[in-house]
Amino acid sequence: MKLKSINPFTRKLINEYETFSEEKTNLILEDVSVAFSFWKNLSFNKRKDFLLSVANKLKLEINIHSKMISLEMGKPIAESKLEVLKSVWVLEYYALNAENFLKNEYIESDFSESFIQYDPIGIVFGIMPWNFPYWQVFRFIAPSLMAGNVCILKHASNVSGCALLIEKLIKECCPYPNVFKTLLISSSQVASVISNNAVKAVTLTGSEYAGSQVAMQAGKEIKKTVLELGGSDCFIVLEDADIQKAAKTAVAARFLNTGQSCIAAKRFLIHDKIHDSFVAKVESLIKNLKVGDPLLDETQIGPLAKIEFIDEIDRLVQSSIKKGAKCICGGKKKDSYYYPTLLINVNEKMDVFNYETFGPIFCVTRIKSVEEAIRLANNSDYGLGGSVWTSNTENGKKIANKIETGAVFINDMTKSDPRLPFGGVKKSGYGIELSKYGIREFVNMKTVVVNNC
Known part of the structure; x- marks a missing residue:
């Protein structure tokens, strides 16, 4: 099966991509798991430097990235440029604030010492839509990476070019391989990725139907989900x-x-x-x-x-x-x-x-x-x-x-x-993205209690 990228303005084929086999997908997940083993132990400063380098390069290459958005899904180029700049903003925001958001939180208690620490959990699987092909991706990977997690992306099939450009950008900026990978897979392959033991959480922006299917599959595996679905x-x-x-x-x-x-x-x-x-x-x-x-x-x-x-x-x-x-x-x-x-x-x-x-x-x-x-x-x-x-x-x-x-x-x-929490109620989904609350969705909020001998 091939994923096709078609210019909605000219209706001509831009490119087509072979979907990954199950074997290739599993090998990528193994590589990303290895990346997590060292990424989680890096200091906030090193993660910050990486995110800021991505933001700077994205800003410098704004014309390349905004053009790909407009070619693949038809967004007016002026808006595509604003989307790229907003993606830069979210990268910079989490690079500069994540350490403060995730610092140990001390709690008054009867114990000698008690506090909450926020630990990374592993691979976060993002399933993202075509309508904001850059913003939606950076909205989930910026907080996830700064928290010490690693990320994989299944993008909408009509914006595969955007997905690969994002992967290329991150690869060129990151001295550590495989902290982010794009999976060129069909919707029918999503369930097998969710069920993979290496994947610890799923975030989806999409339709009500897609959200219900992902939530059902993740629920079977007892995995955390954040869903941002439709709105009226x-x-x-x-x-x-x-x-x-x-x-x-x-x-x-x-x-x-x-x-x-x-x-x-x-x-x-x-x-x-x-x-x-x-x-x-x-x-x-x-x-x-x-x-x-x-x-x-x-x-x-x-x-x-x-x-x-x-x-x-x-x-x-x-x-x-x-x-x-x-x-x-x-x-x-x-x-x-x-x-x-x-x-x-x-x-x-x-x-x-x-x-x-x-x-x-x-x-x-x-x-x-x-x-x-x-x-x-x-x-x-x-x-x-x-x-x-x-x-x-x-x-x-x-x-x-x-x-x-x-x-x-x-x-x-x-x-x-x-800077503000973003999320819906009713059939618009659940969970929070953005702000200090968004970065805490995919961490282990661990209680640590100390009693002096």
Whole structure:
């Protein structure tokens, strides 16, 4: 079987890769296990120097890496460069902070001495998606490597070129071999990797189905998992909000990465008193978005990452229109593109409200009260993030307290940040990435008690 990398803009084959055999995969796992035996004993300073060298080289080679992102999954090149720089940020963040996050924590007790120490556990297996092919990878390997673990990656098959470039980058920077390896394997081979005794934990960013399958397999093996799955984030705009700023941020929050983001705002709940004004501003902004070649700096909307996504997005739009939604602009497809679409009169009986819409669809639902906004926000299987817009920030905090998500941003778009814990509830997954809490997911929190003789 071959993994194919196809340019979504030209629809031409970039490259194809033979999948690894079970024998080759097992040999790689043996090599990575050997790497763990010495990597875990290195000082934080040596690990820090390595991560900083990766960050510096990644920054210097930004054009090479960002171009590969855009070629393989169609992200506008300006956004691809920002993704690379964000990857640099997470590398630097953990390089500079990991030692403090994992230092021994002393606990008052009746014993002579008692403390918690954080020990590395071994190989962390990352199963990562195509939509942020660099950020998602560095988001898991930066804390894992600084904690003393080693990493293997199964990337989405359509971004194998990105996966191999990341491996090459790390290999060139690291004086210690095999602390990170890419596995060119199919989804059907994942279970055997999880069951390998050398693998100690699994982290996945992907679909609800993929997450359930990985969790089930890891559960059989009694192995820790962290899952970041889908999202259908609410974006609530109340009558006292700064409408101009809210509209501008809403468009950015929805159309980042051509709408192909788990944490993108997807359900816009707009107060009746400012609904029409908000929609007019959003319409103007959407109509000015530049659709085009992802390798051009001015492009804001690129092709969808896979050709089959186009018909699925169109189905969601057309079914909503049949049920009463009104299409203000967009609602059409051409070649590898689905044009930025604005739907109003969306209600909770429509698929675009209930499903995770992975594409450039901006769906507006009119609300008449804060209570209705909270009810609609929570009427979702997902609970990744949310956004509330109001000039009364104290009221915003009260609303945030009632929204069932892993994060709520008041007067800003929901986003991931290395300094802040990131994770979801409900069917958006479990576990934490980023911040000091993320690095502690894949360590052994060991209690040590001393009684003096």
